[in-house]
Amino acid sequence: MDDRICKIPSGCGVSGIISKNGNLFSGERIILSICNMVERGNGLGSGFAGYGIYPEFSDKWCFHIMYNSEKDIETCEDYLEANFEIIHSESIPTNKNHKLKNIPIMWRYFLKIKEEKINEEAKSTEEDFIVKTVMFINKKIESAFVISSGKNMGIFKGVGNPDEIADFFKIYDYKGYLWISHNRFPTNTVGWWGGAHPFGILNWAVVHNGEISSYGINRRYLENFGYYCTLFTDTEVITYLFDLLYRKHKIDFETIGNILASPFWFQIERIEDENCKNFLKSLRIIYGPGLINGPFGIIVANSEYMVGLNDRIKLRPLVAGEDEDFYYLSSEESAIRIISKDLKNVYEIEAGKPVIFKIKWQK
Amino acid sequence: MAKVKKISEFVVDRDLEKCIKCQACVRMCSNDVHIYDEEFDIVRNDNSKCVGCHFCESICPTEAIEIKRNTSDIKENYHWKKEYIVDIQKQAETGGVILTGMGCDKHYKNYFDHILLNASQVTNPSIDPLREPMELKTFIGRKPDRIEYEFKNGNLILKTKIPPQLELETPIMFSAMSFGSISLNAMKSLAKAAKDFGTYWNTGEGGLPEELYEYADRCIVQVASGRFGVNIDYLEKAGAIEIKIGQGAKPGIGGHLPGEKVTEQISKTRMIPEGTDALSPAPHHDIYSIEDLKQLIFALKEATSYKKPVGVKIAAVHNVAPIASGIVRAGVDYIVIDGVRGGTGAAPKIIRDNVGIPIEIAIAVVDQRLREEGIRNNASIIAAGGFRKSSDVIKAIALGADAVYIGTAALISLGCHLCQKCYTGKCNWGIATQDPYLTKRLNPEIGAKRVYNLLRAWSLEIKEMLGGMGINAIESLRGNREQLRGIDLNEIELKMLGIKHAGEAW
Numbered sequence: 001m002d003d004r005i006c007k008i009p010s011g012c013g014v015s016g017i018i019s020k021n022g023n024l025f026s027g028e029r030i031i032l033s034i035c036n037m038v039e040r041g042n043g044l045g046s047g048f049a050g051y052g053i054y055p056e057f058s059d060k061w062c063f064h065i066m067y068n069s070e071k072d073i074e075t076c077e078d079y080l081e082a083n084f085e086i087i088h089s090e091s092i093p094t095n096k097n098h099k100l101k102n103i104p105i106m107w108r109y110f111l112k113i114k115e116e117k118i119n120e121e122a123k124s125t126e127e128d129f130i131v132k133t134v135m136f137i138n139k140k141i142e143s144a145f146v147i148s149s150g151k152n153m154g155i156f157k158g159v160g161n162p163d164e165i166a167d168f169f170k171i172y173d174y175k176g177y178l179w180i181s182h183n184r185f186p187t188n189t190v191g192w193w194g195g196a197h198p199f200g201i202l203n204w205a206v207v208h209n210g211e212i213s214s215y216g217i218n219r220r221y222l223e224n225f226g227y228y229c230t231l232f233t234d235t236e237v238i239t240y241l242f243d244l245l246y247r248k249h250k251i252d253f254e255t256i257g258n259i260l261a262s263p264f265w266f267q268i269e270r271i272e273d274e275n276c277k278n279f280l281k282s283l284r285i286i287y288g289p290g291l292i293n294g295p296f297g298i299i300v301a302n303s304e305y306m307v308g309l310n311d312r313i314k315l316r317p318l319v320a321g322e323d324e325d326f327y328y329l330s331s332e333e334s335a336i337r338i339i340s341k342d343l344k345n346v347y348e349i350e351a352g353k354p355v356i357f358k359i360k361w362q363k
Numbered sequence: 364m365a366k367v368k369k370i371s372e373f374v375v376d377r378d379l380e381k382c383i384k385c386q387a388c389v390r391m392c393s394n395d396v397h398i399y400d401e402e403f404d405i406v407r408n409d410n411s412k413c414v415g416c417h418f419c420e421s422i423c424p425t426e427a428i429e430i431k432r433n434t435s436d437i438k439e440n441y442h443w444k445k446e447y448i449v450d451i452q453k454q455a456e457t458g459g460v461i462l463t464g465m466g467c468d469k470h471y472k473n474y475f476d477h478i479l480l481n482a483s484q485v486t487n488p489s490i491d492p493l494r495e496p497m498e499l500k501t502f503i504g505r506k507p508d509r510i511e512y513e514f515k516n517g518n519l520i521l522k523t524k525i526p527p528q529l530e531l532e533t534p535i536m537f538s539a540m541s542f543g544s545i546s547l548n549a550m551k552s553l554a555k556a557a558k559d560f561g562t563y564w565n566t567g568e569g570g571l572p573e574e575l576y577e578y579a580d581r582c583i584v585q586v587a588s589g590r591f592g593v594n595i596d597y598l599e600k601a602g603a604i605e606i607k608i609g610q611g612a613k614p615g616i617g618g619h620l621p622g623e624k625v626t627e628q629i630s631k632t633r634m635i636p637e638g639t640d641a642l643s644p645a646p647h648h649d650i651y652s653i654e655d656l657k658q659l660i661f662a663l664k665e666a667t668s669y670k671k672p673v674g675v676k677i678a679a680v681h682n683v684a685p686i687a688s689g690i691v692r693a694g695v696d697y698i699v700i701d702g703v704r705g706g707t708g709a710a711p712k713i714i715r716d717n718v719g720i721p722i723e724i725a726i727a728v729v730d731q732r733l734r735e736e737g738i739r740n741n742a743s744i745i746a747a748g749g750f751r752k753s754s755d756v757i758k759a760i761a762l763g764a765d766a767v768y769i770g771t772a773a774l775i776s777l778g779c780h781l782c783q784k785c786y787t788g789k790c791n792w793g794i795a796t797q798d799p800y801l802t803k804r805l806n807p808e809i810g811a812k813r814v815y816n817l818l819r820a821w822s823l824e825i826k827e828m829l830g831g832m833g834i835n836a837i838e839s840l841r842g843n844r845e846q847l848r849g850i851d852l853n854e855i856e857l858k859m860l861g862i863k864h865a866g867e868a869w
Contacts (some may be wrong), residue, residue: 211487213833215869216845224737249509262836264496275519279512282525285502286510286740288838294487295833313495313835315488 012197012209013040014318015330016180016299017339018306022359023325024052027171030179033328033335034162037183040209040331045184045196046165047157049148049205050176051303058152060087060110061130066194067105068143076137076144083133084111092156098168100160104193106147108154127202127247131226134201138230145194145230150203153303157182157196165196177359178306180299182207199239203302206242208235209316209331210296221289235298241290242300253307253356259287261312261352299329306357314351321346327357367452370445371410374433375419381427382406388419388428393789393801414782418791450712463712464785464795465771466612466704466749467719474723474856475755479865481846483833490835492826498836499822501766503603503743504528504672504696526696527672529583529603532561533822534760534837537814538701538747538770539585539607539676541567543620543629543641544708544785545774546802547574549794552777552810554578559811560818565768568607568618568643570632571597583674586663588617589643591633595666603672603696604663606656608647611705611722611748612715614678618643619709624788626797657693664694672696679703679725679748680718684732690742691733697743699768700725704749706771708795709786722748723762727860730763730842753824762860763842776817777810845869 015033019025027050034046054062063080067073080086092106113126134146148155153176156169162183166172182197198205212218212234219229219237225248227240238260245251245259262284271277284291295315300307308318308329321328321336321343328336328343336343349355375396384406388397394412397419399405413430420428439445450461483489490497504526511522537553544567551574557564558581565583570592575582579600586593587607598604609615620629620641630637650656656675663673675690676699677683683700690698702722707715726746733739746759747768756767775781778792785795793805825837834840848865849857857864 211833213483213487213846214839214843216843217839217841220734220842224734224739251510255512265498265500266496275521279519279521282510282521282523284838285525285528286506286508286523288502288506288836289842291836291839293834293836293839313490 012185012207013037013183013331013335014180014197014207014209014297014299015182015335016207016301016306016308016328017178018301018327018357018359019177020322020325020327020360021362022052022177022304023362024175024177027166027174027176027179029339030181031162031166031171033330033339034181034183035166036335036338037330037332038161040185041161041183042185043161043164044186045157045159046162046182047155047196047198047207048166048169048171048179048181049153049155049198049200049207049301050171050174051153051178051203051301052176053154053174054110054152057088057110060112061149061151062154063109063111063149064092064147064154064156065107065109065137066145066147067107068145070105072141072143073105073107076141079137079141080109080111083117083129084109084113086110087112093170093173095168095170098160098164100158100164100168102159102193130202131243135226135228135230139228147194148200148205150200150205150303153200153203153205155198155200155205157198158193159196178301180205180207180301180306195233197235199233199235201239201243202247204239204242205301206235206239206298208238208296208298209318210234210298210311211294212237212292212296213294214292217289218292238292238296238298238300241292245287245290246302253305253354255283257309257352257354259283259290260292261309262287262291263352264312297331304359304361308349308355310349310351310353312352318349319346320349320355329355329357367455369411369452370435370437370449371413371433373413373415373430374410375408375413376429376431377406377408378427378429379405381425383425383427385424387422387424391422391791392419393791393796393798414784414787415780416782416784416791417780461712462709462786463715464706464708464710464783465781466706467716468783469716471703471721474721474852474860475751475758477850477852477856478723478758478860478862479848479850480754480757480761480828480832481848482831487833489833490830492823492830495830495835497826497830499533499825501531501534501837502528503531503745503765505742506740508740527670529563529672530561531563531766533818533825534764534766535756535818535821536562536583536745536766536768537564537773538706538768539565539567539583539605539610540708540770540774541569541585541591542572542632543569543624543797545795546790546793546797546805547572547628548802548805548807548810549774549777550575551578551807552805552814553773554582555807555811556814556818557581559815562818563602565605566592566601569620569629569641570634571600572628572632576600585676586659587643588645588647589641591635591641591643594634598663598667601671603674604667605674605676605699606647606659606663607676608650608656609678609680609701610676610707611678611701611703611719612707613710614680614714614718615645616711616714617645624797629797653689653693656690660694674699674745676701676747678705678718679720679722681720683720683725684728687729687744688732688736688738691738695742697745697765698729699745699747700729701768702746702748705747706749707785722746722759724859726759726762726764727844731861734842753821754828756821757825757828757840758847760837761840761843761847762862763844765841773814773817776813777805
């Protein structure tokens with residue numbers, strides 16, 4: 001059986017670092033952090049997302065594409081050429097010295113959307129076009145999968161321990177201002193690299209510890225809005241929900257927290273401010289199918305935010321902290337302590353309350 | 364020729380040693396099964412009249428009565444069932460259509476019995492509903508696609524206006540049962556239980572009796588083809604308005620309440636002269652197509668200033684998905700689908716048992732169709748037709764229903780023993796009758812408590828099952844077919860239901 005077609009539940013470790021002022025730092029720090037949570041993975045998946053890693057192409061859409069076989073490379077590239085100017089493309093550099101198995105072919109493309117493509121559909125934005133392109137490739141081109149599709153960011157992931165994956169992709173050679181990473185403990189064997197975390201679309205990257213019991217309805221809800229889950233893991237729905245709510249519906253992160261991990265009815269009924277009560281009630285009425293039920297601790301990143309969120313009864317750990325230059329989120333405090341000597345404001349984040357870290361760019 | 368003897372379905376087994384000849388059964392039985400023989404000072408039976416309602420058995424002070432199936436059987440075979448033979452005999456006598464009550468009782472596959480639920484093990488924790496909140500709150504009505512709001516000087520301004528919704532504390536409501544088909548005391552029991560629990564009851568097509576005005580805000584009023592009892596007060600008092608196109612027990616046909624049942628009270632409520640037949644035409648004669656339905660929907664919305672949800676009830680028939688889609692596009696706030704097992708007070712047996720499709724499949728295809736068209740948010744789906752237990756309810760919700768209607772189950776909690784003779788108007792339990800001698804047997808206060816208990820018990824069971832799946836809000840189960848698996852179903856059945864077979868992982 002192609003193990004890509006089944007959804008693999010998993011336990012996991014997650015970690016994220018964001019520079020307060022948007023300064024670049026080496027991927028070594030995130031490697032050190034995630035590798036300090038060995039117990040949280042079992043060698044069956046790990047990955048990294050770095051922001052600010054492609055300054056030379058910072059205004060171009062960067063697609064990391066994973067091919068399971070050579071047969072579809074041409075089809076996929078023809079499709080890209082029909083829609084984009086390919087400014088630059090190359091094989092993603094890797095270390096050949098390793099024991100990893102089932103390695104797919106990995107390629108990155110720096111793209112500019114052909115102008116006529118945007119004009120074709122009057123209301124369509126560049127972002128909508130990218131989402132449509134990614135959905136098309138993932139759904140229609142059998143062995144090609146777009147792993148990330150943002151600007152000046154990229155996702156690197158595969159089946160292996162975090163140290164192996166980091167070494168394979170030479171994560172230490174990249175410099176970024178925001179990194180998130182994942183160490184995976186799936187409950188059965190999986191040889192498919194696309195199933196590892198982070199998941200991404202546009203500038204979003206999501207790492208997730210948990211299993212989503214509401215996956216069945218979250219997935220069907222997203223189909224209403226043109227998002228199709230093709231990677232067969234529940235983390236994908238979180239990624240698309242963030243894109244739908246933040247980008248398309250223009251909802252702030254705090255409110256997104258109230259949708260994905262909504263307050264209970266008894267809590268809403270206790271609120272005295274009628275306006276606020278009505279708002280929360282409306283959110284639950286409208287976005288009920290978007291509620292994420294089941295245990296989760298997630299770190300979500302885009303080009304200027306890192307957000308942490310737990311399920312509404314806090315069934316997974318997630319710790320926040322900061323030092324002078326950085327904010328941190330991690331499954332375990334130990335994974336932060338190992339990279340920050342003067343850590344302060346360390347706390348377990350509250351159930352259902354998002355922790356939002358934003359970069360203050362330095363001129 | 365020799366007269367064919369009427370074969371009785373039941374026999375009364377009377378223990379003469381226990382019988383004290385108090386004659387309670389003689390006085391109570393509306394079917395005149397028990398006869399006191401003064402000459403021999405003994406109570407005798409006319410078994411041919413017994414419907415098997417067990418009322419006499421329940422009231423007999425010495426437990427002298429037991430109702431049993433008649434074992435003196437005629438020779439039936441796999442093709443010629445006893446039921447068909449008896450029906451032919453009846454029709455040879457009368458030349459009439461055979462009537463029956465309650466829902467289809469035939470062998471068609473019951474899909475609820477072929478669906479299994481999921482539970483959490485290891486990778487996500489199950490939740491204990493006795494320790495953690497477990498939410499069943501449900502909203503029936505049109506949902507906007509998105510929210511719009513802004514902050515002005517630190518104040519939140521909500522721009523999205525939520526269309527009218529019914530707010531339910533549990534996703535279970537009471538089906539339409541009209542005044543006429545059931546007694547006022549039965550209606551009052553349902554109405555009070557609905558109000559106390561925080562759900563809704565339904566007038567059916569027989570109007571809203573004045574005595575029940577205090578429960579009107581928790582009531583859904585029907586506008587059916589006979590338009591009985593429809594006036595502006597009726598519409599304005601209600602929580603929601605439901606246009607009844609069809610019902611699962613008798614899709615495609617109308618109704619007929621015989622004149623002798625149209626008492627003074629019913630005549631007032633239905634707004635028809637006392638003693639006249641109350642005829643519901645098969646179609647609405649102002650709705651011959653979807654555009655006409657749209658006009659009625661909006662006429663009702665206009666009449667009530669867009670303040671309450673307007674729904675449409677249809678029977679689950681072969682084209683149910685496209686029909687439902689059309690109805691949603693016509694502007695309803697909710698749609699009710701009544702499956703082949705849906706109940707009734709009276710229907711031709713041949714229709715009840717042969718027309719329509721199972722509710723399980725109807726829910727699945729309607730929910731899927733509305734999602735494919737991107738209009739699932741536009742209307743809620745209420746499923747009806749044969750819900751026997753809480754697991755049927757939870758499975759219907761996981762298939763895609765927002766809530767369910769229960770009718771028969773609620774009546775059973777009031778004493779109904781499913782004798783299927785509602786159409787005779789002789790219900791010994793005081794439910795499906797207007798005879799004051801019978802209706803006073805049903806105390807609406809006690810009745811309401813029993814129906815309330817049923818709602819409570821099912822809700823608790825649903826919470827247990829939800830918690831087991833690691834889900835703490837019903838909206839995360841709604842349409843979440845990953846939590847269902849089929850057993851003993853073929854590929855096309857699985858495809859129709861949109862579920863995987865037992866053993867298939869995610």
